Amino acid sequence: MTFLGMPTAPRGVGRLRGDAPFPVAARAALTDTQLRRNIGHATETIRARRAALVAEMPDWEQLRRAGEAIKADTLARLPEVLVQLEEQVTAAGGTVHWARDAIEANAIVTSLVQATGADEVVKIKSMVTQEIGLNEALAAAGITAHETDLAELIVQLGHDRPSHIVVPAIHRNRTEIRDIFRRAMPGVRPDLTDDPPQLAEAARTYLRRKFLSARVAVSGANFAVAETGTVVIVESEGNGRMCLTLPEVLITVMGIEKVIPTFADLEVFLQLLPRSATGERMNPYTSMWTGVTAGDGPREFHLVLLDNGRTATLADPDGRAALHCIRCGACLNVCPVYERVGGHAYGSVYPGPIGAVITPQLTGVADNPDLPFASTLCGACFDACPVRIDIPSMLVHLRARAVASKGASLERGVFGAIAWTLRSPRRFSAAIRLARLGRLLGRRRDRISRLPWPLSRWTVARDAPRPPRQSLREWWRSRPTKPGAGE
Amino acid sequence: MTSARDEILARVRTALGPNPAPVTVLREYRRSSTMDNVIELFEDRLRDYGATVVHVTPDGVAAAVAEQVRGRVRVAPGLPWLESGPDGPHVGGVAVEVDDGGPAAELDAVDTAVTGAAAACAVTGTIVLDGSPDQGRRALTLVPDRHVCVVHSGQIVGAVPELLARLNPRAPLTFVSGPSATADIELQRVKGVHGPRQLVVIIVADTTGQ
Known part of the structure; x- marks a missing residue:
């Protein structure tokens, strides 16, 4: 069932549909004790850190309510806010593209890269380019995409899939990471140990050459400010800064729901996001840029605004708040189901509680009818969500839609x-x-x-x-x- | 054929229906702070991230910079403590190169970058660079492994809303909260990946600020 006939994310492209339904994939994941140990250890660490840093903030609830309201306000007047963003980015020397779905977005990015003559790009970790399967589309056109986030690099070199929104290699421990690097990282020292600083050093050495030679970078966006045309990337390692600063051409792909009205709105999200995502007072690096700046950074900037099922999500008044998500991953870290089955079982680049409400709406519930049931409805996700998305109520609503979409059944x-x-x-x-x-x-x-x-x-x-x-x-x-x- | 732009905007309008209810945003969180220990808090947060903190008076900045730099040094073109001598530019007696905006690959051979800052925030231990002449282009503070950053006490505010209020949104902005780090391996914060692995913050106690 689609709402008001709104098109959903197309089949056959991107990573929103799994190879097996959730119950089947989850049963297989549950037999992997190493996976459960890795994820249990990591989520326990992050839960404790997040809780301590949230407790530091006497106005945390007021920030959550403001974050929720800013997102709801933005969606309620999305057409004018998007048009304003386009005007401001264009005025600052950027070029704005619109993509109805994954296929169109991939075609736009591919032709932009081809126009530069480059056969490789460096990438900042981005959920949306995973969602649309951009790396695969670029590869089909003979363009190599190098992931530069440490965890994404681990996933890419291991021919693996990301399993967490913020920490894509959360299912791997340090010894497994060392083995992947030894096996697949060109030029790595053979006596590499599993000491995390040494693993980080190996990634630094390997990627530095790529950063200094790359001509094109591809990123997602955490926020884009309509009032000024400013795009924001929040990161830790500095790979984001490298990609945003050194190449000549920068291509940013963002879902249309990432826009926020004013620069001052960032004062809410820059407080909510780092504490919720990695349990830090602030992440090491946040970059903001507006179009292009002479003598500093890329000469060419392209912003691709993507629908791919977002307007279908927006059309359901009881489901549209899923678009408020700022991709912090806090709901994954507190979810008893996620903690036991890991991210791969969800079959989508968006796993965990938020994935169980976003994915079926982007694809239409008929294509992911099991995901709304991948929850105990315990409510921990709602409590952890920095923008107060009522995931449990939305899951119940989507269960009803899933049952309706199936028509006659034994149940x-x-x-x-x-x-x-x-x-x-x-x-x-x-x-x-x-x-x-x-x-x-x-x-x-x-x-x-x-x-x-x-x-x-x-x-x-x-x-x-x-x-x-x-x-x-x-x-x-x-x-x-x-x-x-x-x- | 309608353009993707028109079609997406039409879809959004259809999805919202004819009269979307307006939403009021209540900003009941703290927008200004009333702390008297801003500098101590800033220092505490920076140390927590693994940064080095040095305190100086206005006339001690050049000497402190000279003490904190290592190896080959490049400074932002408008650094106030830059002096020219018979043997070329120097800061506090240490020979430096002035960044000329050349190829970024050259910066890979530089050991230390020296800049000022646009503003700073105590609660989060954050420094913001905005590309002004005393801070230079973004690559300068990214490629070298050591960043020495001079912050005036008057530039340090308490909380994040006050920090953003001081910034020019249209400038290329970089928020730095400690040295480069990652939590990608078992969710433990490990210092040092691609950005500078050493961050030195020189806090200048003055009353003028900026």
């Missing part, structure tokens, strides 16, 4: 039969008596772990309680009545 039939039974006291009593047959099952543990077909579908993922010896109504009728007591 529907079962619930229809239950409703018919519950409408009549006589049918209900008969059903209770019938259910007592179930006492034949689960005698050993007093729990039923496998019901007979077709009810076995229910116990695939959970136990069922063994029916009691006596129903409440039977007990009520049979209880001894004391004279004079109540009625």
Whole structure:
């Protein structure tokens, strides 16, 4: 079901759809004990750090509410805000492109790179270029994309996939990273140890040559300010600064929801984002640029504004707040489901609780019907979200959309039969008596772990309680009545 | 055929419906701070990031810079403490090169960059560079491994909203909070990846500021 017939992200391109449905992929991930240890260790570290730094801020709740309101306000007047951004970027010497979907965005970036004659680009970590599968599109045109963020480099050299929004290699520990570098990093010293500073040094040496020779850089954007045309990148390592400063041509791809109205709005997000994302008071480097500056940085700047299912998301009033996301990853770090299955099981570049509400909306729920169910609805994600996205309520809403998108199903039939039974006291009593047959099952543990077909579908993922010896109504009728007591 | 631009804007309008409800943004968070220990807090945050902090009086800046630089030194073209002598430019008696905007690859052979700053924020330990002549182009403070940055006490504000209020949004801005770092390996902050691995902040106690 699409809302108001709005086109969703196209199939066959990008990374919004998994090879296997979530329950299947999750079951496989759960058997990987190393993965669970790595993710458990990392999320535990970040949770503690984030909690300490959020506690430092007496006005944290007021900042969250302001962040939520700025995003809601921006979406409510998105057309004028986007047009203003375009005007300001153009006035500052940049060029703005619009892309309806992943295919169009990839074509725009590819032709911009081809126009420079370059056959390689350096890239800043960017969720949106992962979403549209830009590296694959560039490779098809004979252009090599070098990921320069340390974690993205680990993923790229390991022919792996990112599994976290902020820390894409969170599923790898230091020893695995050392092995990947030794195997796949050209010119790496053979005696490289798994000491993190040494691993960082290896990446520094390897990438420095690329930074100094690259002519084209590709980035995403954390924010873009409509009022001034200023684009913002928040990072840690300095690879972002290298890409934004040294090459001659800079191409930035951003979803249309990343725009914010004013420069002063950054005062909210620059306080919310670093503490939520990496548990730091401020990330080491934040770069802001407006068009091009003579004698400093790229001579050419292109900004690609991408839809790819965002307007379809915007069309659902109960789902559109997913577009408020500032990609901090805090909801992943507190999610009991994410912590156990990791990011790959979600099949999308956006994993975890926020991924479970963003991905099905970008693709249409029919293409990702299982993701809204990949949650226990415990609510930890809402508490952690720096812009107060009510992910649990949205998951429930999307579950309803997922069921509706499936049409007739066994589940529907079962619930229809239950409703018919519950409408009549006589049918209900008969059903209770019938259910007592179930006492034949689960005698050993007093729990039923496998019901007979077709009810076995229910116990695939959970136990069922063994029916009691006596129903409440039977007990009520049979209880001894004391004279004079109540009625 | 409609352009992608017109089509996306039309989709957005359809998605929002005819009369999207306006949203009021309440800014009830702290927009100004009333701290009296701004400089101590700034220093504490910088040290937490692994930066080196030096305090000087206005007449001691050149000597402090000379003491903190290592190896081959390049300075921003408008650095106030730059002096010219018979043997070329120097700061506090140490010979320096003045950045001339040449190819960035040349900066790879430089060991230390020296600049001023546009503003700083105590709560987050952040310095902002805006490309003014005393700060130079962005590559200058990026490629060399050591960055010596002179900050006047009057440039240091308490909180992030006050910091942004002091900046020119249209200048190329770089916010620096400690040396280059990564948390990509097991989420532990490790100092030093691509940007300068050593950050030295010279805080000048003066009353004029900027």
